[in-house]
């Protein structure tokens with residue numbers, strides 16, 4: 001852990017949700033947002049969109065630093081869905 005100097009513009013610090021990533025978002029980084037929702041189609045749906053401050057602040061939103069982490073999270077999501085399907089159908 002680095003001894004960080006206090007951020008001059010102390011906005012919210014976002015950390016990448018990717019497995020084994022944890023990158024902190026810089027102001028000029030072009031990140032992505034992902035979230036899963038069951039509400040709209042009555043089944044788990046994974047959403048992915050370019051960074052938006054308003055969506056980023058919403059509860060349950062995952063902050064993603066890049067394509068690789070998005071792919072990992074997608075794979076995690078798909079694994080979870082498969083697992084739930086398996087346990088539901090037994």
Ligand SMILES: [Zn+2]
Nearest residue numbers: 016021065069
């Ligand atoms: Zn990442």
